[in-house]
Amino acid sequence: MFTALLIEQLLNGLQLGVMLFLMAAGLTLIFGVMGLINLAHGSLYMVGAFACATIAAATGSFWLGLVASLAAAAGVGALIEVAVIRRLYDRDHLDQVLATFALILILSEGARWLFGSFPLYLDIPRQLQGAVPLPGGGQYQLYRLAIIAVGFLVAIGLYLLISKTRLGMRIRAGESDREMIAALGVDISTLYTVVFALGAALAGLAGALVGALQSVQVGMGEPVLILAFVVIVIGGIGSIKGALVGAVIVGVVDTMGRFLLPSLLALTMPAAQATTIGAALASMLIYVVMALILAFRPSGLFAAET
Amino acid sequence: MNRESAVNLLLALLLIGVPLIAAGMGEPFYVTLATRVVVLALAAAGLNLALGLGGLLSFGHVAFFGLGGYVAGILATHAFNAEPLFAGIPGTTFMPLIWLVAVAVAGLVALPIGAISLRTTGVYFIMITLAFAQMIYYFAISWPAYGGEDGLSIYVRNAFPGVNTAKPLPYFLVCLAVLMATLLLFRLVEGSRFGSALQAARQNGTRLAAVGIPPFKIRLAAFTLSAMITGLAGALYADLNRFVGPSMLSWQMSGELIVLIILGGKGRLFGPVAGAMIFVCLEYVLGGITERWQFFLGLILLVIVLFARGGLLGLLSGKARHV
Numbered sequence: 357m358f359t360a361l362l363i364e365q366l367l368n369g370l371q372l373g374v375m376l377f378l379m380a381a382g383l384t385l386i387f388g389v390m391g392l393i394n395l396a397h398g399s400l401y402m403v404g405a406f407a408c409a410t411i412a413a414a415t416g417s418f419w420l421g422l423v424a425s426l427a428a429a430a431g432v433g434a435l436i437e438v439a440v441i442r443r444l445y446d447r448d449h450l451d452q453v454l455a456t457f458a459l460i461l462i463l464s465e466g467a468r469w470l471f472g473s474f475p476l477y478l479d480i481p482r483q484l485q486g487a488v489p490l491p492g493g494g495q496y497q498l499y500r501l502a503i504i505a506v507g508f509l510v511a512i513g514l515y516l517l518i519s520k521t522r523l524g525m526r527i528r529a530g531e532s533d534r535e536m537i538a539a540l541g542v543d544i545s546t547l548y549t550v551v552f553a554l555g556a557a558l559a560g561l562a563g564a565l566v567g568a569l570q571s572v573q574v575g576m577g578e579p580v581l582i583l584a585f586v587v588i589v590i591g592g593i594g595s596i597k598g599a600l601v602g603a604v605i606v607g608v609v610d611t612m613g614r615f616l617l618p619s620l621l622a623l624t625m626p627a628a629q630a631t632t633i634g635a636a637l638a639s640m641l642i643y644v645v646m647a648l649i650l651a652f653r654p655s656g657l658f659a660a661e662t
Numbered sequence: 663m664n665r666e667s668a669v670n671l672l673l674a675l676l677l678i679g680v681p682l683i684a685a686g687m688g689e690p691f692y693v694t695l696a697t698r699v700v701v702l703a704l705a706a707a708g709l710n711l712a713l714g715l716g717g718l719l720s721f722g723h724v725a726f727f728g729l730g731g732y733v734a735g736i737l738a739t740h741a742f743n744a745e746p747l748f749a750g751i752p753g754t755t756f757m758p759l760i761w762l763v764a765v766a767v768a769g770l771v772a773l774p775i776g777a778i779s780l781r782t783t784g785v786y787f788i789m790i791t792l793a794f795a796q797m798i799y800y801f802a803i804s805w806p807a808y809g810g811e812d813g814l815s816i817y818v819r820n821a822f823p824g825v826n827t828a829k830p831l832p833y834f835l836v837c838l839a840v841l842m843a844t845l846l847l848f849r850l851v852e853g854s855r856f857g858s859a860l861q862a863a864r865q866n867g868t869r870l871a872a873v874g875i876p877p878f879k880i881r882l883a884a885f886t887l888s889a890m891i892t893g894l895a896g897a898l899y900a901d902l903n904r905f906v907g908p909s910m911l912s913w914q915m916s917g918e919l920i921v922l923i924i925l926g927g928k929g930r931l932f933g934p935v936a937g938a939m940i941f942v943c944l945e946y947v948l949g950g951i952t953e954r955w956q957f958f959l960g961l962i963l964l965v966i967v968l969f970a971r972g973g974l975l976g977l978l979s980g981k982a983r984h985v
Contacts, residue, residue: 393785395917443968449785450719454924455967457917461960469954578913582796585789593785636804643797647778650790654781 360494365615366608371500373607374507378562379584380591380599381514382555388594389530389551390445395456396436397559397584398577399463404429404560405567405576406467409476418481422564429560430553432463437552442545460578468574475571478564503565510558511600518596527551531594583610586646592656601657606642613641666979670932677935678838685831693830694902695946699938700837701898706922706934707844708891713920714929715852716884717864721916722775722791725798726889728911729771730764730896732802735814735906737763742817757822757836760897768893769886771798776885780878792913799911813907820901827901837898841935844891849931851887860884892919921963927975936974 383397407428412421436459444452480499487495518524526547529537538544563577570576587606591598618634625633649657677699684692705727712718737760740746740753747753754760779790803811819827827833851857859880862870867877900906909915918941926937944962948955970977 387785393788440964440968449788450713450920450924450928451967453719453721453788453917454920455964457921458960458963458967460917461956461963465954465957465960469957579796582792582913586793589786589789589793632804632806636801639800639804640797643793646790646793650778650781655786 359492360490361615363490363492364494364496365611367496367500367504369608369611370604371503371507371607372611373604374504375562375566376580376584376587376607377507377600377603378510378558378565379580380587380603381510381596382558383584384588384591384594384596384599385527386552386555387588389527390441390548392441392444393449393452393456394441394555395453395581396459396463397555398579398581399460400429400433400556400559401563401577401580402467402572402574403432403463404557404563405478405572406471406476406563407560408564408567409478409572410471412478413476418479418568421478422561425560425564426557429563430557433556433560434549434553437549441552442548445548464574471574473574475573476567477571478567480568499568506561506565510561511596514596523550583642586642588656590646590649590656592659595656595658598656598658605645609645610638610642613638617641664979666930666975669975669979673932673935673939674842677939681831681834690830693834695942697830697834697837697902699935699942700834700841701895701902702919702922702941703935703938704837704841704844704898705892705895706919706926706937707841707848708888708893708895709919710888710923710929710934711848711851711891712885712888713923714933715857715864716860716881716888718780718881718885718888719788719920720779720791720885720888721788721913721920722779722793722795723889723892723919724911724913724916725775725795726768726772726892727896727899727915727919728798728802728906728908729768730893730898731900731906731910732808732814732896733764733767733893734760734820734897734900735816736808738816738818738820739808739814755818755820757820757827757901760820761840761894764893764897765890768896769890772886772889773882776882776889780881780885792916795911795916796913799908799913802908802911809907811908813905813909816900816904816906819904833902837902840894840898844894845931845935847891852931856880856883923973925963925966925973927973930973930975933973933975940974 379397379401383394386392386394386397404425408418408421408425410421411424412418415421440455440459444455484499484502486498488498488501490496518527526537526542529542530544530547530551534544562580583606587599587602589602590605591600591602614635617638618631621630621634624630653659677696681693681696684690684696705723708726709720709723712720712723737747737753738755741755742753745753775791775794779787779794782790802808808814819833821827822836825832825836827836859870859875862875863877863880870877870880896910899910922937922941923933924937925940926933926935944959945955948958952958
C-alpha cells in the first residue's frame with residue numbers, strides 16, 4: 357500500500373512539475389530572447405483557464421475550450437506585447453517589473469469585471485475520466501497522466517522548434533545578438549511578438565489543463581508564477597532544458613515534502629505536532645532547495661552563457 | 663533653500679496640517695487615513711534605502727513588513743492572554759520594546775536572505791527576494807499557532823508612555839515622529855561615507871571594489887538596514903489596523919511598496935512620502951467611485967511607467983543631483 361501511495365505522490369509531483377514547466381518555458385524564452393522579466397505571465401495562465409472554462413461551458417466540449425485557451429492567451433499576449441511590452445525592452449528591470457505589475461492589476465481586475473468573483477468550474481473531458489491501476493495496488497487519475505504526457509510532448513516540440521526550424525534558428529540568433537540578426541534582414545519586432553505569443557500560449561495551455569483539476573478564478577496565476585520563478589532560478593535563466601529539470605525538481609520536492617515530512621517527523625514527536633510542523637516545513641522546502649542550489653551555482657544549473 | 667527642500671517642506675506641512683485640521687473638525691477618519699500614509703511612507707522609506715540608493719530591486723520587502731507586524735501581534739497576544747512567550751519571557755504591549763524586537767527580527771531574517779540573494783544580480787535578485795517572501799507567506803499560513811490564514815487580532819492598541827494611542831490623533835503623531843526620525847536617518851546615511859559607497863555600488867560595483875571597498879558587504883548592510891526600517895513600519899501598521907495576517911506578507915504588497923517609491927520619486931528623501939500620499943489618495947478617491955479601482959490604478963501606473971519617469975518629486979523639483 358505504501359509503495360502505491362509513494363508512486364501516486366511521485367506522479368503528482370511530476371504532474372505539478374510538468375505544469376510548472378509550461379509556465380517556466382515561456383518565461384525563460386521571453387527573458388532569454390528579449391531580456392524581459394514578465395510578471396504578467398501568471399495573468400496569461402488565468403486568461404487561458406477562463407477561456408477554456410467559458411468555451412467549454414458554452415459548447416460542451418473541453419477540446420474546443422482548449423483550442424480557445426491557446427488562441428485567447430496567444431491573442432492577449434500578442435496584444436499586450438504590441439501595446440505595452442514592446443516599449444519596455446530597452447528599459448531597466450525596475451520599469452519592466454512595474455509595468456508588468458500594472459498589467460496584472462489590469463488583467464485581474466478586468467477578469468473579475470467580466471466573470472465575477474465566483475470561481476468557474478471545468479469538467480475533465482469524458483475521454484480522460486477514470487483511472488488506471490498502479491503497480492502495488494491503487495489507482496491513478498487518467499487525466500493527470502495525460503497532463504504529464506502533454507508536458508513532455510511540449511518539451512520535445514519546443515526542443516525541435518528551437519533546434520531544427522528556421523523560426524528556432526532566428527530565436528537563437530535573437531538571443532545571442534539582436535542587432536546582427538536585425539541587420540541580416542529579419543523583422544525583429546515580429547519575431548519578438550511571435551515569441552511572446554508562443555510563451556503566452558504555453559501559459560494559457562497550462563492554465564486550461566489545471567483549470568479542470570482546480571477551480572478557475574482570479575488570482576490563480578500568481579502563486580504559479582512565483583513557483584515558476586523558483587524553477588527558472590534553479591534551472592538557469594534562458595535555458596529551456598534548465599526549465600524542464602528545475603520544474604521536475606520543484607514539483608517532486610514540493611509534493612514529496614508535503615507527503616513525507618509529517619510522517620518522518622512523527623517518528624520523533626507526537627503525531628498532531630508532527631502534522632503541523634511537517635506541513636509548515638514542507639511549505640518552505642523548495643525555497644530551501646533553491647537557496648542551496650544557488651549557494652553552489654549562483655546562476656542556476658544550466659545557465660545560458662551570456 | 664533649493665527647490666527640492668521647498669517641496670519637501672511643503673509635503674511635510676501638508677502631512678502634519680491635514681490631520682490636525684481634520685481632528686479639529688471632528689473627522690477622525692481622515693486622521694486614520696493620514697496615519698496610513700505615514701506608515702506606508704515609512705515602509706517605503708526603508709525600501710528606498712535599498713532600491714533608491716543601492717539600486718537593489720527587492721521584490722520581497724513585504725517579508726520584513728509582515729514580520730514586524732507579526733512581532734507586534736504575537737507579543738501583544740501573549741501579553742493579553744498572560745501566557746509567557748517561551749522560557750518564561752512574557753509578551754508585552756510596550757510599543758518601544760515591540761519596535762525594538764520588530765527591528766531586530768527583521769534584521770536577523772534579512773541577513774541570511776540578503777547574503778544568499780545578493781550573490782546574484784538583476785532578474786535573479788528580483789525573483790529570489792520574491793521567492794523568499796513567498797516562503798515566509800506560506801509559513802505564516804501553514805503555522806496554526808498564530809492564526810494561520812485568519813491572522814491575529816490585536817484587541818487593544820499597544821501602549822506608548824504618556825500617549826493615549828487608542829485615539830487617532832495621538833497615534834498619528836507617534837507614527838509621524840518615527841517617520842521623521844527615519845527620514846533624518848536616511849539623510850544622514852545618504853551623506854555618510856557608507857551612503858557614498860552604497861551609491862557607488864549602484865553605479866559601478868567593479869570600480870568600488872577597485873578602490874578597496876567590497877560592494878557585497880555594503881549592499882548587505884544596506885539591505886539589512888532597509889529591512890529593519892520596513893519591519894518597524896510593519897509593527898506600526900499592525901497596531902494601526904489592530905490586526906496582522908498573511909495579507910501583510912502577500913506579494914501584491916511588495917509590488918505596492920515599489921509602486922509607492924516610483925510614484926513619489928526613487929532615491930529622493932521625500933519620495934516615499936509623496937508616493938504614499940498619492941497612493942492612499944488614489945485608493946480612497948478611486949475606491950469611492952468604483953469597486954474596480956485597481957483596474958484604473960493599473961492603467962495610471964502603466965502610463966506613469968511608460969511616459970512620466972521621475973515621479974512626483976521629479977516633476978515638482980526637477981532632476982535629482984545624484985541620478
